[in-house]
Every structure is written in C-alpha cells, then in structure tokens.
Amino acid sequence: MIEVKNLTKRFQDFTALENVTCTIGSGCIYGMVGSNGAGKSTFLRALTGVYQPDGGRILIDGMPVWDDPAVKRRIAYVPDELYFLSGANLNRMERMYRNTYPDFDPEQFRKLCSQFQLPRNKSLGQFSKGMRRQAATILALSCKPDYLFFDETFDGLDPVMRNFVKRLICEDVLERGASAIITSHSLRELEDICDQLALLHKGGLVLESDIENLKTSQFKIQIAFREEYDKSKFDGIQISHFEKSGSVANMIVGGDRDDIVDKLRAMQPILLDVLPLSLEEIFTYEMETLGYTFQIDEMNEEGAANAKS
Known part of the structure; x- marks a missing residue:
C-alpha cells in the first residue's frame, strides 16, 4: 500500500505539489490525469525517491521511500523522459537491471522482447520514440516489482501497441497482485484500464474516485x-x-x-x-x-x- 500524506514539493520559483494526500491499495491500477505542469511527473518522482519531499510523507508498505534502496528495489519506474546507458542495447540494459533488481526475470525479458519484436543487439539510440518506450516497458515488467509507475505510458505508441501494453499491465497486476500508477494527459487512455482515477490540477489533487462508482x-x-x-x-x-x-x-x-x-x-x-x-x-x-x-x-x-x- 502507498500512503501519501500532505505531500509538498517546491522548486525555486514555484510549488509543483501542495498538500497532496491519497492512499493507493495493493493490486490496483491507479490513473492520474492532468495537463502539462499539473505535477504528475513530480508526483511519480517523489514516490520513487528521485525527489525528496519538502513537506508531508510518503510510505510504501509502511516504509519511507526516500533514501531507502530496499524500498526502491520494489519499484519499477518508466519516466516520461526515458534514459538508457549511452550506446546501450537491450542486452546491456538487461544486465544492469539484473544486477539491480533481485527478482528480475530473464525469461520474461526474452519473451517480451520477442512479443514486441524489438532487436536486442541494436543500439537503443537508433530506436524510434515508440520503440524506446516499448523497451523501457519491457525492462520494467521483467523486474517483477511490487509497484509499477508509468509516466505518459502510451505517448508515442500506435493504437495497436497501446492496447497491447494495457493488456500486459493488467495481466501483471492481476497475476502478481502488483500495483500500478499510470499518468496521462488523456482520460480516454485510462478509463478502460484503471480501478481508481484522480485529477491533478495546479499541484493539487482535486478529484479522486473509484471508476465504477463514478460511472x-x-x-x-x-x-x-x-x-x-x-x-x-x-x-x-x-x-x-x-x-x-x-x-x-x-x-x-x-x-x-x-x-x-x-x-x-x-x-x-x-x-x-x-x-x-x-x-x-x-x-x-x-x-x-x-x-x-x-x-x-x-x-x-x-x-x-x-x-x-
């Protein structure tokens, strides 16, 4: 379970998040929508321990995430701005992830590479935007983490690939009881996959509800x-x-x-x-x-x- 209480994150000239409070249970897909600058990426970076909160607290299964490698190893994060080792291919990234995540599944990695039809020996720098996002998704799912965070997951993917990625996320959550947080600009991308949906606006969580209850x-x-x-x-x-x-x-x-x-x-x-x-x-x-x-x-x-x- 993720518990966020009065989360606040400030930068030099603005406040990106202010007093955000929410609880995200295990085995659910939590969607967060909002326009550019709403604070979605900052929210995920705080949850993964990339940013230290300026106020409030974040607990994952009762443990603070900031500066705790044991908690971070249970999280896989696919950011909006993807990063790979310079000149790396998928095989090299696999070796790095296997050394970082104790539950990394090489068989799952090979299976997903085959399903996505991505070359494992080709430099990721030569991949298209959509292919790079697919590669990041493969690595995240192969880690078998308890928590999956996806920032603008479907950006750059064609409709067929979007549906395939949605299905993979749903299957992972159902089969392993993992939790996933997915951010997007578009409600249409999230309404058919999420259990809960939240709206972030100008750094504040202004609406949060169970999808079925809303409908x-x-x-x-x-x-x-x-x-x-x-x-x-x-x-x-x-x-x-x-x-x-x-x-x-x-x-x-x-x-x-x-x-x-x-x-x-x-x-x-x-x-x-x-x-x-x-x-x-x-x-x-x-x-x-x-x-x-x-x-x-x-x-x-x-x-x-x-x-x-």
Whole structure:
C-alpha cells in the first residue's frame, strides 16, 4: 500500500505539489490525469525517491521511500523522459537491471522482447520514440516489482501497441497482485484500464474516485414540461449540473436511479430520458461542482497533439 500524506514539493520559483494526500491499495491500477505542469511527473518522482519531499510523507508498505534502496528495489519506474546507458542495447540494459533488481526475470525479458519484436543487439539510440518506450516497458515488467509507475505510458505508441501494453499491465497486476500508477494527459487512455482515477490540477489533487462508482453514481436526465419551470422544481434531487433550453432541461443527477426516475415521472413530464455519462462528462461536471473551470476536452486535445508530435 502507498500512503501519501500532505505531500509538498517546491522548486525555486514555484510549488509543483501542495498538500497532496491519497492512499493507493495493493493490486490496483491507479490513473492520474492532468495537463502539462499539473505535477504528475513530480508526483511519480517523489514516490520513487528521485525527489525528496519538502513537506508531508510518503510510505510504501509502511516504509519511507526516500533514501531507502530496499524500498526502491520494489519499484519499477518508466519516466516520461526515458534514459538508457549511452550506446546501450537491450542486452546491456538487461544486465544492469539484473544486477539491480533481485527478482528480475530473464525469461520474461526474452519473451517480451520477442512479443514486441524489438532487436536486442541494436543500439537503443537508433530506436524510434515508440520503440524506446516499448523497451523501457519491457525492462520494467521483467523486474517483477511490487509497484509499477508509468509516466505518459502510451505517448508515442500506435493504437495497436497501446492496447497491447494495457493488456500486459493488467495481466501483471492481476497475476502478481502488483500495483500500478499510470499518468496521462488523456482520460480516454485510462478509463478502460484503471480501478481508481484522480485529477491533478495546479499541484493539487482535486478529484479522486473509484471508476465504477463514478460511472454508476451519476447519470444524465433530459426532461421537459408544458408549463414554465426552473431548477427549483427539482428540490430534493441531487443535481450537479442544470442547463435549460426552451422547455427541455438537461441535468446531471446523483443518487438512486430508480427512485429518482419514479419521482420525475410523478411530475408528469412530456419528455423524460435517462442517458449514460461518459467519464469525461463526469469529470467536467465534478470539477464545476468543485468550482474549477479546468476543461477536460482541452486536456485531451493537448494529449492528442503530444501523441502526434
């Protein structure tokens, strides 16, 4: 289990993380979304012991991660900015990882290299961006760590390879009970793989929830009446978003679906539809409720632009 309490990290001219608190259980995939500068990379670097926190604490299975080699050997980290030994190929990187990680699995390494169809004797400097990310993923998974941290994991990967990497991460978590933290610009990349999802904005964790709870606790209502009405007509119903155009209102509602639909039907509307919500809509409306104007669509457009570059 990872316990983060009031984590703060400052640099010379700005605060990258401020009072971030979360708990990440074993055997789960924890997704973190946020735009550039939100603090995602800083968060992972603090969790891996690359950065020393300026405030708060980080415990992995009850042990502080900073300056503790024993804890760090249980973590495999694939950063956004990849690093390999100068002039190294995959075989040389394997030797280094085998000397660092006691549970490194050479058979798993060879199997993954074959599945990804990556040459083990070719210099990594000659690999494309996507191939380098695949190589880093192979090395991380071969370490058989208890904790896997991936920063912008799918950046530079084509759609087929993204799905393959997602499947490998899911299988590893399920089979070994490992925990994975994955950061991304894009909600679309994470909603089909994560158990929990968090939104980091300007160094703060502003929203965190179980995926299934997010998807089942809220829904969209489209409703209309012949008479004039406003939001006050629905007093007693938990509404996080209300928008009316003409006689038709669109509402984001939380609570027991059957109970709420029965209440609305009793009002004798001329139109009543219950519609599912996408994860993007849920996050957008949750952010509005919290008083943030951060746009999920803009974040996804930014992620798509980065993937094309």
